[in-house]
Amino acid sequence: MGIAERKKRHKEEVRASILEAAWQLVVQDGWQALSIRKIAEAIEYSVPVIYDHFANKEAILLELTKQGFRKLNEALIKAKQQAQSPEEQIEAMAYTYWRFAFENTAYYQVMYGLGIPSCETVNQISELSTFSELILEPIKELIASGKHPDTDPFLKLHTFWSMLHGLISINMMGAEQHKEELNQMVLKDFIRGFISGMKA
Amino acid sequence: MGIAERKKRHKEEVRASILEAAWQLVVQDGWQALSIRKIAEAIEYSVPVIYDHFANKEAILLELTKQGFRKLNEALIKAKQQAQSPEEQIEAMAYTYWRFAFENTAYYQVMYGLGIPSCETVNQISELSTFSELILEPIKELIASGKHPDTDPFLKLHTFWSMLHGLISINMMGAEQHKEELNQMVLKDFIRGFISGMKA
């Protein structure tokens, strides 16, 4: 039954080429300029073929979002592994998150920039649980060894993520009035405060 | 020359009705569902009339964004006036900002949610300077009376705004997994840390 296999393989190739073409278009002209017809032209197939692989345009963007989180998670895992203490892990991950956002602005904007994603959309991103777990672990360690071991780790995770995201998104939209170094300082300041806030 | 006046007045009425209709549509179905034709139908004029008042659709959204910031600024001014010390002013403004976001999610999403606004767009929002000044003032006071009077107030303003925005936007997209009270606590925690971070 090699035939069915070959077909399946081919189908997955087409699916991958759709995502690849979509991604290239997003990087080139921004996600607002992405269109089904442009994708179809890029992969040299007719438009309806795309709907054999994705329910709609949103599903394609959702897949790119997932890709983005997978890539982010990878980078975070690597950063975490190279650090030893929970403090260093958190610090390294914060910097990595920041760097990911600015080295992959296209990804970051797809991940967070399509309007504010609805709850249903967020729940479809299974990669988020890995992301949470990754950061939650050193936070828990830090809390356990700190002076307030009854602190809610989810609260701290939430804070960490929120503030990092806020820093990045405000920074992305107004890079003129606030200099680069300034933001690096804000980031540094935040990380220090965040970590010491869990110890004491 | 009452005629020209009457005409001018009428023209401004139409302009206002465009914004009103646009706003109503945004509140009803979200900003992604806003269309020029729907606005035209609502105001009972043909489509091209809208282009006599606004260069394009983006200009309408930009005006709504400005309206949002004006409303936010108003609320912040009121909150600031009712508080005495810089600490209380900052705290009150943070809560007011938070409340504004969740009582006017439509505004907040127009203000921040249309993709990540470009630098050029941000520069067109003159209301932002009022917003900055409003928060900058108590920050400066607090820094001056603190132990590190050479702290950059812009850095602190940037931090304040970023983290507040991050808190809100992360919260808006995932209200299921994290409870309401949790976020109130995160907010409280942040404000306390922010203020004490400038004193000491």
Place this chain on the structure above:
DNA sequence: ATACCTTTACTAACACTGTTAGGTAAAATA
């Protein structure tokens, strides 16, 4: 080998979208 069915891919259309060119009729000016 013939008949059948499923898969694959297409063209063409529907119902929208933002935007604008061009025309008409009314109102203001000369």
Place this chain on the structure above:
DNA sequence: TATTTTACCTAACAGTGTTAGTAAAGGTAT
């Protein structure tokens, strides 16, 4: 009264997401 300006419209252009219907090709069963 003649002319110009304005106010407003219809109709179109070029694009969007999405889908109905069709034709051909591939594999399966009789």
